[in-house]
Amino acid sequence: MRFVADLHIHSKYSRACSRDCDLEHLTWWARRKGISLVGTGDFTHPAWYDHLTENLVEASPGLFRLRADLDRDIDRRLPPSLATTPVRFMLSVEISTIYKRGDRTRKVHHLVYMPDLQSAARFNARLAKIGNIGSDGRPILGLDSRDLLEITLECGGYLVPAHVWTPWFAVLGSKSGFDAIDDCYVDLASHIFAVETGLSSDPAMNWRVSGLDKYRLVSNSDAHSPPALGREATVFDTDLDYYSVRRALETGDGFAGSLEFFPEEGKYHVDGHRKCGVRMEPRETLAHNGICPECRKPLTVGVLSRVEELADRESGSPPAAAAGFTSLVPLPEIVGEIVGTGPKSKKVQTEIDRLTSALGPELVILQDVPVDDIAAHSTLLGEAVARLRRGEVVRDSGYDGEYGVIRVFEPGELERRRSAFSLFDYAAPVKSTVERPRPVAVEPVTPAPVAPVVVTGSLLDGLDPEQRAAAEVDGGPLLIIAGPGTGKTRTLTHRIADLVTSRGVPASECLAITFTRRAAEEMAERLAVLTPGVRDLTIATFHSLGVLILREHHSSVGLSASFGVADPDRQVEVALSVVADAKEARALVVSGDERYKKALRALDLVDFEDLISLPLALLEDSPDLVAAYRSRWRWVSVDEYQDVDEQQYRLLRLLTPPDGNLTAIGDPDQAIYRFRGADVGFFLRFREDFPAARTVHLTRNYRSSAAVVTGALEVIAPSSLVPGRELRPMVDHGSAPIGVHHASSEAAEAAFVARTIEQVLGGASFHAFDSGRVASDGTQGLGFSDFAVLCRTDRQSRALVDALTQSGLPFQKRSHDRLADRPGVARIANDLKYASGDTVLERVRAVAGDDHTAYELLKPLAATCDTDFERFHTALALGVEVDTWDPRADRISLLTLHASKGLEFPVVFIVGCADGLLPMRWPGTDDEEAVDEERRLLFVGMTRAQRHLYLSHTTGRPRSPFLNALKAYDQIGDAQPRRKRKGTQLSLL
């Protein structure tokens, strides 16, 4: 038999879908449309799966129908003309996979079909291990598409790539897809036999790509509400059972083509800019080099361009084996055009009620009912359907998220005809349709030749005026107050590079000091690029500088030339040789007790503290030594100067005379290490210490959106250490306001984070894509590594770990690693960084017992590696390729606020914005300085965000007082009032 199938729909459990998406409504609407086979959608969702098992019964092999009692109810609510269509359901689900392949983030949607409930249950169980299938009817999994296909096949189902041309979510999509189906499913690609063309393309477009010839081109509605059912559909001429349908798709035998939208109606058919009113055909876009002639930004490229890109034939005839297709305009749209209202209006619904009870289902009216019979009800509709069947429609292509418009009548024609004929039984008011900006016609232009980039002038040409002013300062003390995201490292490296390459300063006289290895490595790398061939720069951390000085003068402090540095474990070990008790030993270490230090020296060891204090003592005792180092390093720079502690400061003062060439760079409002001895006071008194000092402010922020910059400034203002603090946003990162969320519990707060990430990555951004918002909010094309979740204490991360794990979102804790706390493994983790791979592997095997356990033990450790060097060694130890398993590749970062310093992310969440946590308070202390530092901590956290910043807090603690300074933000959702537990009373005080 010949029947119409719509095998891509969603249930009420999918985001942005109507609450009416249940089996009864779907059945009712399928009958009205004339669709015999409907996908269940969402069978992976536990609640929907239960709904399916309770309300469906098997009707034919592999297909289901509504339970008899429910079916009868629907019969009663439909006119006899519609009761004849049988409605069968096939188990279907759309799955979104997000993963990294070939250095690009891939987001691909797939349709999966199963022949029976047992197979579906098996499939669900497999997926549940990989991700959270309960959070949405369209689950998002961090899974390679090929692996999803493998699971599907193993469970007995088949897979059809969904709406293959959609830019952001499809196998052939321009943004996150592939250039060929085979590239996506690799070795299993031969198991793909059909592809869904989607609303924005029709088979004729697909015929231009010969690589698609071997696939059946199916169409479905992707309905988010029952009335959208069958707006596109597939036609079969075979038995109405699962196996016949599958066979028809596999072989083409029994496959009778598809019912299509006019592709011009799709929202991303051609290219353009909605805001600028610019719409272009692909070749016009090419002629403009993809740039909008109005705003000079890249145009949003549509499906037609993507097809053009992959096409290897001119448009024209279908390939030999291809089935045909029929282009339709949904009946409600045609009737809406005639009566002058939208397609969903009550008027249209009533009219279609009348038409369908007289003439049969909508699809039958559009395709098969004789025009004269239709004209008997409405002359205009008869004329409209006749034109539609001849393909005589007016097409206004969609672009940049704007729906295209397909009209049957010419402008003004309806008005003329209305005066002559009565329309249906009532007179239609002529309502002016809402005007939207007409696209500007753009003449194709010849692409201008691209001017070659000419390298001239000084290294400093690439700096902005403030950066340049700082970099250009010749000699003498220089203080650079560099706000977040203002190009601190860039300024410093350019300054040093310019001194060495253009101003005759010997590289050997330059010393740059940082606090962390990471910062030192970054500076070294960037200087290597700016000063090719220069080798004598000294770039050191304070501690490595200490080692350098001690190696040169070891005998003065009673060490051998090959003295060692004790790590914390060794420190305790040494202290234990002096006292018996572990607790006491730790106290010795902390206090730097003389007995402990003596024992260290006896072993030819120093500890980290000694690396500063011993060189300091050496220099304080020896003016000669001071003079020697001052003449050796005439040019000294210190990064993050607000973080120096007293000893480091004293050492620095000895290394540089008061009028010396010392450049200190930093931001006192980012001083967050007071607890470990840092004193921002040294930064603040730089001009007293170095009276000749010049000061330069860097205020141009190249990192964050205006909303983030403004909010961060408001938060820091009450206690800013930079008088008249300025920070100016320089890049357009969209206009998303800062989001503030109040959750009912820590778990709910974590769930909010996970949910929001899912939404931005896939689920709701699909919705956003539907409504054309993606391009403007800048969240397209994000991967997991573009998200960071920041918290005050490590303990808060627990709820986040749980929620992210639950949702199947890959993440990485960048600071503490719990595994590393285990003795033995901690040692190995350390060895991973410095020992050879072979040694490491041996030692891990010894601890783990077998290779598999060793691998499992090492895998999470690798996530803590900070540098490529470490990752290389870790990979070496595991005997695997770095690129194929590197877990840092694409993960959400879970960080403390402290650890976030110096980093940046497109999307940042700061959880626990509550009084008591931020600022952190604990009893007995009431330190105003400490509160100010907590405020700076929030400032640091907020300024990590590039585009989106979310601040959240939970019921139970008052909201952080720091947020009171925020003038504008978006309150997102809100907590349900917390239920009082029985027997507990909420205190009023």
Added chain:
DNA sequence: GTGACGTGCTTTTTT
């Protein structure tokens, strides 16, 4: 194995 009790407590780099 488990209940009672006591203790200690943020943030973190440095070879």
Added chain:
DNA sequence: AGCACGTCAC
């Protein structure tokens, strides 16, 4: 402060 964790006794 409250909470998590360790230790001891049973």
